[in-house]
Amino acid sequence: MSLGAFRLKKAVLAVIVLVLVSASFISCGYKSSSYLPPSRLTTRVIASQGVTTAFSFGGLRVINGSNDTLPRTTELSAGTSPSLMAISPTRNLTVAFDGSSNSVYALNAVTEQSLGRVQLPGPTSSMVIPTADQVGYAAVPTAFVNGFNFVGAVEAMNLGSGAITTTIGVTNATTVIANTTGSQLLVFNDSDSVTVLTPSNAVPPVDTSCFTNPPNSVCNIIPGFDKPVYAVISGNTAYILNCGAECGGTQASVQTLDLTTYAVGAPVNVNGATIGLLSGSNLYVAGNGIPNGPLCSSIASAGTTSATHCGTLDIIDLNTMTDPYFDDPTTEIAIPDGYHHRIDMSVNGQLFIGSHTCTNVGNVNSPSGEVRGCLAIFNTTNGSVVIPPDNGDVNGLQSFVRRNVEYVAENGVLRVYDTTKNVLLINKFVPQGTINVVGYVGDIKAIDFF
Numbered sequence: 001m002s003l004g005a006f007r008l009k010k011a012v013l014a015v016i017v018l019v020l021v022s023a024s025f026i027s028c029g030y031k032s033s034s035y036l037p038p039s040r041l042t043t044r045v046i047a048s049q050g051v052t053t054a055f056s057f058g059g060l061r062v063i064n065g066s067n068d069t070l071p072r073t074t075e076l077s078a079g080t081s082p083s084l085m086a087i088s089p090t091r092n093l094t095v096a097f098d099g100s101s102n103s104v105y106a107l108n109a110v111t112e113q114s115l116g117r118v119q120l121p122g123p124t125s126s127m128v129i130p131t132a133d134q135v136g137y138a139a140v141p142t143a144f145v146n147g148f149n150f151v152g153a154v155e156a157m158n159l160g161s162g163a164i165t166t167t168i169g170v171t172n173a174t175t176v177i178a179n180t181t182g183s184q185l186l187v188f189n190d191s192d193s194v195t196v197l198t199p200s201n202a203v204p205p206v207d208t209s210c211f212t213n214p215p216n217s218v219c220n221i222i223p224g225f226d227k228p229v230y231a232v233i234s235g236n237t238a239y240i241l242n243c244g245a246e247c248g249g250t251q252a253s254v255q256t257l258d259l260t261t262y263a264v265g266a267p268v269n270v271n272g273a274t275i276g277l278l279s280g281s282n283l284y285v286a287g288n289g290i291p292n293g294p295l296c297s298s299i300a301s302a303g304t305t306s307a308t309h310c311g312t313l314d315i316i317d318l319n320t321m322t323d324p325y326f327d328d329p330t331t332e333i334a335i336p337d338g339y340h341h342r343i344d345m346s347v348n349g350q351l352f353i354g355s356h357t358c359t360n361v362g363n364v365n366s367p368s369g370e371v372r373g374c375l376a377i378f379n380t381t382n383g384s385v386v387i388p389p390d391n392g393d394v395n396g397l398q399s400f401v402r403r404n405v406e407y408v409a410e411n412g413v414l415r416v417y418d419t420t421k422n423v424l425l426i427n428k429f430v431p432q433g434t435i436n437v438v439g440y441v442g443d444i445k446a447i448d449f450f
Contacts, residue, residue: 037112039073041066043450045398045407046109047414048096050081051439058082060096060107061437065400065407065446068416068430070437077114078105083395083442086127086136089180091447093129093159095136104138106159109447116162120155121145126175130182134160137185137199139176143167145206154187156199166204168218169211170195177231177238184259186231186238192249194228194240194257196220222257224264226250232276232283236260239283241273246288254285254316270323271312271332277343277351279380283316286340286353293337301385302334306370307359310334313351313378313385335376336387344397346406346419351378354394354410364391364411375410377422386422390415396444403450412440 043066060076079098106115122142143153150169187195209218226242227249244252256265272287293309296302313333338358362371371389392411424433
């Protein structure tokens with residue numbers, strides 16, 4: 001063999017090795033700066049949309065998040081009625097729940113390829129993917145297993161194989177929150193306790209540790225709360241949101257839970273607490289506080305509105321663990337009522353808060369006089385509140401690091417808000433401030449960092 005031919009064979013071999021290594025990186029979730037997915041986009045947003053027409057099917061729609069347009073790409077499969085989505089911290093994995101089949105569809109967000117489908121034993125409204133690994137968890141309040149006496153579970157899902165690996169029984173498990181490593185799961189279930197699971201110790205296929213003399217290596221049930229429904233975790237501290245009277249308890253509040261010692265802090269009373277967001281030393285908390293919310297006429301900031309009841313936004317100073325807005329109608333921050341379950345902050349400090357089953361006023365499709373729905377925008381720099389003239393439940397919120405816009409899925413329509421003015425973005429790409437996704441948009445997630 002000539003030296004030239006030998007070098008040529010070595011060069012070809014080296015190229016083959018590099019291709020194989022690159023392919024292995026992509027399959028594991030690695031995203032190199034030179035790799036482009038099939039859509040050829042690096043600013044991708046996924047909208048889950050359900051369609052019931054004979055000519056279209058539900059699925060996950062890819063959106064170009066740099067200019068708010070719909071590229072000519074194939075819709076990603078996720079059943080006929082996908083809605084709620086969850087995404088891993090590294091954004092390499094996305095899951096969508098399909099309500100028509102009670103299935104969770106998993107997507108490799110790097111390659112835009114389906115990983116498979118996990119069949120749940122019932123509907124879920126809370127899912128989490130704690131890490132880049134192909135492991136997810138779903139709270140299923142109606143889950144049951146033949147031969148066992150419980151109703152409700154956290155389902156541990158292998159997203160790669162499309163299987164439930166372990167059913168961890170937790171009565172009426174409604175919401176699941178994970179710490180940053182996925183080593184602990186906080187579960188809420190319409191009680192006055194918080195259930196803390198260590199999923200790595202759970203024994204498949206069915207783990208009943210929460211019913212066999214907890215605390216144990218899998219399950220700790222921590223009492224001392226008032227209808228807790230949500231948590232914001234920072235390091236080893238969980239800020240537990242107590243729904244209080246709104247959920248049949250006594251008083252809305254926030255309490256700390258030490259995730260190493262399980263010590264419970266004293267409650268800090270707030271006007272309402274069903275959803276929260278941590279920014280610096282401020283914990284923003286939204287809710288009604290009482291079943292229907294306070295009268296709008298009793299809160300100065302509510303202004304003149306046809307809505308009878310309002311919700312509220314509280315801001316807890318974590319340095320002092322105080323809430324200056326509590327029980328003071330002159331300073332309380334009024335927002336639309338409903339059950340508050342979505343919250344997000346834009347890069348320029350605009351806090352978007354969304355609820356469902358709120359009081360709708362007017363008709364956005366035939367506006368006359370006041371129009372309002374379930375969305376509020378709080379300006380964290382000057383304290384002003386905008387309630388946009390739209391109607392319907394807010395199902396998804398998505399901000400961006402390099403753009404002053406917010407995507408809002410409200411009443412099944414995908415709006416784009418200019419967060420420098422807190423009004424709909426109007427330009428040649430979105431002349432009406434709306435991205436025209438066919439079907440009902442149930443949620444939105446950015447699967448690229450931009």
